[in-house]
Amino acid sequence: MNEQAGLERRYRRLLAAYPAAYRRRHEEEMLTVLLAGARPGQRRPELADVADLLAGAARMRLRLIQPYPGNAGADGLALFTVLAALLLAGPAIATLALHLVRTPPSGIPASLRPGLRDLLEARWAEIDAMYRRIRQTIDLAAAGQILIAIAVVLRLKRVALTLIAGILGWWLLLGGYGLLRVPFEELFLLCYLLEAAALLTSAGPRRGRQLLTWKSVTVLAAAAAVLTISWIYWMRLWFGDLGPSHTQASDLVAATMGLVAIGAAVALASRPARYLVSLYATVFYPVGCWLLRMAENDYYSHIPSLAVQLLPPLIAGSVIVIVACRRPADNRARRPGLPHVN
Amino acid sequence: MTERPMQEPTFLILTALAAQPQHGYGIMTDVRTISAGRVRLRAGTLYAALDRLLADELIDVDHEEVVDGRLRRYYALSPEGRGRLITEAARLQANATAAVTRLRAAGALG
Numbered sequence: 001m002n003e004q005a006g007l008e009r010r011y012r013r014l015l016a017a018y019p020a021a022y023r024r025r026h027e028e029e030m031l032t033v034l035l036a037g038a039r040p041g042q043r044r045p046e047l048a049d050v051a052d053l054l055a056g057a058a059r060m061r062l063r064l065i066q067p068y069p070g071n072a073g074a075d076g077l078a079l080f081t082v083l084a085a086l087l088l089a090g091p092a093i094a095t096l097a098l099h100l101v102r103t104p105p106s107g108i109p110a111s112l113r114p115g116l117r118d119l120l121e122a123r124w125a126e127i128d129a130m131y132r133r134i135r136q137t138i139d140l141a142a143a144g145q146i147l148i149a150i151a152v153v154l155r156l157k158r159v160a161l162t163l164i165a166g167i168l169g170w171w172l173l174l175g176g177y178g179l180l181r182v183p184f185e186e187l188f189l190l191c192y193l194l195e196a197a198a199l200l201t202s203a204g205p206r207r208g209r210q211l212l213t214w215k216s217v218t219v220l221a222a223a224a225a226v227l228t229i230s231w232i233y234w235m236r237l238w239f240g241d242l243g244p245s246h247t248q249a250s251d252l253v254a255a256t257m258g259l260v261a262i263g264a265a266v267a268l269a270s271r272p273a274r275y276l277v278s279l280y281a282t283v284f285y286p287v288g289c290w291l292l293r294m295a296e297n298d299y300y301s302h303i304p305s306l307a308v309q310l311l312p313p314l315i316a317g318s319v320i321v322i323v324a325c326r327r328p329a330d331n332r333a334r335r336p337g338l339p340h341v342n
Numbered sequence: 343m344t345e346r347p348m349q350e351p352t353f354l355i356l357t358a359l360a361a362q363p364q365h366g367y368g369i370m371t372d373v374r375t376i377s378a379g380r381v382r383l384r385a386g387t388l389y390a391a392l393d394r395l396l397a398d399e400l401i402d403v404d405h406e407e408v409v410d411g412r413l414r415r416y417y418a419l420s421p422e423g424r425g426r427l428i429t430e431a432a433r434l435q436a437n438a439t440a441a442v443t444r445l446r447a448a449g450a451l452g
Contacts (some may be wrong), residue, residue, distance in 0.1 A: 025393070030385050030386075032366065056389065
């Protein structure tokens with residue numbers, strides 16, 4: 001019958017939205033069910049069926065990137081959900097606290113070395129205006145990071161995801177692309193994106209906490225404390241009461257980040273730790289770019305393009321997440337109840 | 343370890359398979375009958391649920407047949423699925439009994 005052939009063709013087109021492996025398992029029997037449920041003379045799929053099939057296809061595609069037991073990459077992502085939140089909570093609290101108790105300097109800090117001082121002086125008005133404009137965004141990002149850390153500690157995966165979505169939404173609507181001009185923002189933005197990806201594609205903080213031992217917690221708590229101290233040291237640059245030069249402060253932050261990464265790798269010493277350190281490096285890449293340019297004294301004259309700062313970590317992060325969530329060959333073979341239909 | 347309460351569609355699918363193996367369309371119509379027309383599973387939802395139940399080993403593929411050139415795959419409850427259904431039915435029954443007892447005590451039921 002022509003009508004049924006047309007209906008079948010339309011259903012097949014909808015079923016094409018499902019992943020290939022799923023189609024191999026279920027396409028023919030789903031088609032049987034759909035055609036059996038069709039009214040006599042029906043030529044087109046019902047709207048409710050269309051919505052149901054498309055939603056089902058989306059669910060199946062999301063299911064493909066869900067963690068599998070024993071997948072070191074998924075465990076690395078689960079660890080990342082805990083560690084990224086906890087490591088950044090200290091700097092976030094320090095940022096908010098300093099912003100609350102201190103006002104930004106009205107001029108260039110006197111202790112900067114002459115070359116950098118001249119460079120800053122030439123563009124101080126622009127830098128000062130930019131700083132004040134983005135301060136609100138930074139405060140929001142820092143407050144969000146603290147709330148996410150609390151949600152992660154309480155193992156509230158959905159709450160953490162909702163917070164990330166809310167903050168990113170606010171950022172995109174009110175902050176916009178043009179505001180992403182300082183590394184702290186990029187750091188928080190990348191961290192949010194990777195945290196969201198890790199929360200969506202891993203077993204989340206519950207699993208991450210299972211993987212931590214007391215020894216690793218001690219090392220990582222020390223790393224978080226050192227990172228926070230170096231961050232405070234760095235933040236004081238903005239308020240003109242600093243002892244170190246810009247370069248010294250930059251070096252300190254860079255060295256601390258390296259030490260934290262090494263600390264994480266040593267404390268965990270496992271395959272998931274390698275994924276964790278890769279994710280960590282991805283998040284901190286823009287800060288590394290920025291620090292490098294500061295060391296060359298040309299940051300303010302050549303602000304690196306967003307593409308250079310954001311694309312490599314975004315691509316690297318995506319690759320890590322995809323590789324980490326790939327189904328292991330042994331699990332693929334023994335995924336239960338999946339006979340093939342030829 | 344206490345298990346999470348089962349979602350209603352899952353409970354109804356397992357119930358549909360309690361007496362005998364059934365194919366997809368049979369499960370779909372049976373679920374509608376069991377729920378007195380209240381729950382209507384569509385193909386996308388049904389097969390997402392069946393796929394998950396297979397992965398959780400609560401159901402198995404029983405056999406396949408071809409009728410009028412169309413594939414029919416029959417699903418059956420696994421021993422684990424039967425156990426989960428018994429537990430869930432007992433839980434629901436206990437809740438319902440408690441509700442009825444209290445409503446009766448309050449004079450809300452005859």
